Amino acid sequence: MIILSIDTSADETSCAITEGRKVLSNVIFSQIMLHAKWGGIFPTVAKRAHEERIDQVVEECLKKAKLTMKQIDFIAVTQGPGLAIALEIGIKKAKELSLKYNKKIISVNHLEGHIYSSFVQNKKGNPPRHFTFPFLSLVLSGGHTEIVLLKDHVTYEVLGETLDDASGEALDKAAKMLGLGYPGGPVIERLAKEVNNKEFYPFPRPMLKSGNLLFSFSGLKTSLFYFLKKLKEKDKALLIRQIASSYQEAVFDTIIKKTESAIRSTKISNLAVGGGVIANMHLRFLFRKLIDKYKGSVIFPSQKYLTGDNAAMIGVVAYYKAKKNMFVTNIENFGRIPRFHLTKST
């Protein structure tokens, strides 16, 4: 089964061709260069860029896989969550291809993609990794922070999510407050590593006593605000590594502790973690340490591009949906859902 998938949920225009879990080709027109200047994505610019690049990205993807549209079985597309005007471009393209080549469409929730991203394989079928249900999945990215339980393919129980800021956003905003660039995660990772990821200042671990698996990072942001306000500019520059490391530790420790609560309450210690934040090697180390304690397992996306937004992960989800005959029935009415919930996508 060969699937062509499209993801335009935020700032990446991406197309992939997958066969089962194997990626035959994946093209991402990264707008990261554009954003480096602006420090973030920007609706109309992102939309225009999606619009300008989508045809080219799809074409390039087919070429790389050495396939034609006729050889494609189904088309998959991200329906949400994301920026409305960006999602629209991907959906429009999917509909156009569906109509022209008479292919069925599979709707995928962007979060499903991140959940499945650890199971995406290269052309040769590596890494082999098998699904062992039930398992817990964490999505940790610039826009999302969720803990999800999977008992079977494409069925989700959201155990916890953020009430305000995403974990990646918490790091990005801290980077901005510290006068570092965008995206902030990698810069903070590097600075923290230079001081061995130690904690020098105790920032709060929000919501740890809430008794549930919900996250909230806005209070942590406020505490950094107050902390920096008290510091002299000169000290801020001198202590930047120590501050970055302490703050990162507060974010990561919160994630790890919440995950531990999820493991305890579900008695499930098999984890799959996706999203841009898990590109951080120190966080991977913390997850492995946690899992050792519970004799479980943890997997991460096998390649860096799979931690970010990409269409390959969308294609892999779509494969399991196609096997369950989950196709879009009314293509005409098929439209974007900017705040698409995981539980509503099956």
Place this chain on the structure above:
Amino acid sequence: MKIITQSPTAISEAVKILKAGGLVIAPSDTVYGVLVDAQNNKAVEKLIAFKNRPIGKPISVFVENRRMMVENVRISSLQQALLDQLLPGPFTVILDSKHRVHPLLESEKGTLGIRLIDYPFIHQLIKVFGKPLSATSANLSGRPPHYSVESLLREFSQAKKSMIDLVIDAGVLPRNKPSTIIDLTSSKLKILRHGNINLKDLKTYISNTPLETEAIAQLIVKKSLVLSKKKPLIYILEGEMGVGKTIFVKGVGRLFDINDIISPTFVISYEYVINSKEINKLVHCDFFNIEEPEEFKHLGLEQYLVPGNILFIEWGEKGGDLYEMLKNKAHLIHIKMKYGKNKEREIIL
């Protein structure tokens, strides 16, 4: 004592009791209260005995509308202007009484606390009854207020219970504080009791918790919502990192049963479809990641600029010239949020 559940038929039953000078315990938008006919001497005396209220300590009244308010208190044109800004809201205002209610409800200075209530049950009750009702919490003097019938009955002795004629049970109320009491009789507005929504002056709200920020947001938006019929509303939220801008929008979302509002920083804007008569879409934007004014030319907010839509723009101070452009197409409402001296926040209209 009879206990019935809150329902439209409970109104006629309560009216019957009130007319006979009886004492009714009923839910409100804040806490459970004791209602009696404010113009019936025996009823008011019974209320004061019930509450163990020291003589001389005034008790506020609920009124149905502005007309009933004017019938009971003197309002100067200046006070009128203040009231226009304040009401409706969880506020009890103190004004000079026209002495139509029992004197024991008034202060020694002859002022009366008066509350225009929009809580549907009590509002309808006064409408049918046609007279002001006492507005005091259903607890003994000096004791904390109650949020459930169960808890208030636990406090009252058998003798007290025998004084209650009717209890309207609406289950457990949300834990809103009693109303904020504002004295409008002197030239400078004075806050006598702090409730859920606190003011520094008419344009500055004070929030001590995220929940209070949500309540303030709901009050501000509810008041301006009517404007959205003709033009879309744009709330421009300014304020530093972590001051509570997303919390503000979360509060507004709850007005429309949207409970999943999160920060839109990463995607720049999230759109929420609202199933209400007045409002079509709530659009939650965040300009945090925008740095050059040049970018606003391409913002594409135009698609949302239709009547019935409400937009919130976090980091709105970055909008600059954009608002000149939007001014004619939408109602712009500027809201500034500031860190206060302690942990409180100021929300300035």
